Amino acid sequence: MELDPQQDPFSGEAVRHLVARYGSPLLVIDAERVRRQYHRLAAALPGVDLHYALKPLPHPALITTLDAQGAFFDLATNGEVELVRRLGIAPDRCIHTHPIKRDSDIRTALSFGVTRFVIDNPDELRKFSKFRSRASLLIRVSFRSPGAQVDLSRKFGCDPEAVADLFRLAAELRIKIDGLSFHTGSQNADSAMMVKAVEVCRVLLQEAVAAGHAPHILDIGGGFPVDYLQPAMPIEEFCAPIRAALAQLPPAVRVIAEPGRYIAAPSAIAVASVMGRALRDGHWWYYLDDGLYGSYSGQMYDHSVFPVEALASGETFPSVLAGPTCDSIDVIREKLQLPKLDMGDLIVGRVMGAYTWASASEFNFFPRATVLALDRGRLLEATPG
Ligand SMILES: *Cc1c(COP(=O)(O)O)cnc(C)c1O
Numbered sequence: 001m002e003l004d005p006q007q008d009p010f011s012g013e014a015v016r017h018l019v020a021r022y023g024s025p026l027l028v029i030d031a032e033r034v035r036r037q038y039h040r041l042a043a044a045l046p047g048v049d050l051h052y053a054l055k056p057l058p059h060p061a062l063i064t065t066l067d068a069q070g071a072f073f074d075l076a077t078n079g080e081v082e083l084v085r086r087l088g089i090a091p092d093r094c095i096h097t098h099p100i101k102r103d104s105d106i107r108t109a110l111s112f113g114v115t116r117f118v119i120d121n122p123d124e125l126r127k128f129s130k131f132r133s134r135a136s137l138l139i140r141v142s143f144r145s146p147g148a149q150v151d152l153s154r155k156f157g158c159d160p161e162a163v164a165d166l167f168r169l170a171a172e173l174r175i176k177i178d179g180l181s182f183h184t185g186s187q188n189a190d191s192a193m194m195v196k197a198v199e200v201c202r203v204l205l206q207e208a209v210a211a212g213h214a215p216h217i218l219d220i221g222g223g224f225p226v227d228y229l230q231p232a233m234p235i236e237e238f239c240a241p242i243r244a245a246l247a248q249l250p251p252a253v254r255v256i257a258e259p260g261r262y263i264a265a266p267s268a269i270a271v272a273s274v275m276g277r278a279l280r281d282g283h284w285w286y287y288l289d290d291g292l293y294g295s296y297s298g299q300m301y302d303h304s305v306f307p308v309e310a311l312a313s314g315e316t317f318p319s320v321l322a323g324p325t326c327d328s329i330d331v332i333r334e335k336l337q338l339p340k341l342d343m344g345d346l347i348v349g350r351v352m353g354a355y356t357w358a359s360a361s362e363f364n365f366f367p368r369a370t371v372l373a374l375d376r377g378r379l380l381e382a383t384p385g
Pocket residue numbers: 053055056074097098183185186187221222223224258259260261262354
């Protein structure tokens with residue numbers, strides 16, 4: 001046992017113990033929180049098969065923990081396919097959802113046993129002519145979400161008006177269309193666009209039948225929001241209107257979703273240490289061993305602002321937290337009130353599981369955080385950065 005099974009691995013005491021043993025920076029994953037997020041979303045969307053999208057945190061601990069809960073998986077690249085293959089995940093619990101694929105992406109997924117793919121245009125559809133006996137497709141429809149933190153319908157998805165032509169072309173090419181998918185954007189402020197997307201797709205599914213297909217799947221994507229520095233809508237409230245819209249679908253339609261952030265984000269914290277400090281213009285600058293090029297990369301790419309705190313107490317002063325690299329944009333937060341910190345003092349970033357470590361680099365040769373995955377006190381895995 002690495003920790004007392006009763007102990008919260010995100011508590012100050014646990015964090016100090018882990019840094020003493022494994023050094024810093026760390027990304028600490030709590031399998032118990034992974035399960036909690038999964039079951040809370042599953043309860044808010046009864047009857048919807050949840051496919052964890054690996055992209056925000058492609059770590060074995062999440063995959064095996066979710067697999068044991070009966071989850072499904074959403075894969076997008078050869079690397080993700082290899083990861084679930086290595087972990088013994090059943091291929092019929094996986095779908096491949098990258099709308100644009102190389103021949104090798106399709107072949108790698110098929111050779112693992114994944115048979116359901118996503119397309120959003122005629123050229124991509126034609127790639128499946130030679131695989132028509134082994135693959136079936138979902139068509140990704142675009143619904144722009146200006147209110148989401150990350151708009152995922154600009155780069156991918158076809159306009160609802162263009163779907164009928166794809167149904168027709170697929171029928172001509174004798175390629176099976178199993179249904180539709182969409183992703184209204186990540187960290188949605190509310191579910192209005194998802195509800196509208198379900199309603200539009202309900203009509204489009206009828207058109208698919210008219211074109212000679214037997215669609216039976218609607219994939220409502222990801223985008224379920226979590227609390228960062230700014231709180232999000234509670235997931236039950238977010239999902240209630242989606243449930244109402246889904247209830248209007250024909251009962252034979254299987255509904256699936258692709259949550260990433262909702263499961264990964266609250267399930268990990270980032271721990272960094274103070275490497276040095278300087279007083280500049282009346283503000284204490286603390287230089288940490290993790291920053292914008294590391295686990296805090298989510299502040300750049302994903303536009304998240306993570307809650308950060310110091311594991312220290314005392315009178316507070318205006319402070320700046322900076323990353324370790326020589327680049328001047330590598331600043332995590334300014335205008336924070338923090339106690340006066342010393343070398344080796346710890347800074348904890350919360351809600352840091354999604355789009356953080358996954359997009360971290362080793363710029364300036366500062367290594368990525370070591371990942372520790374814990375389950376009720378047991379260390380599942382220690383992955384050096
Ligand atoms: C990134 C992605 C997801 C996960 O989205 P979240 O907003 O993290 O839930 C799901 N599906 C696809 C196709 C994606 O690209």
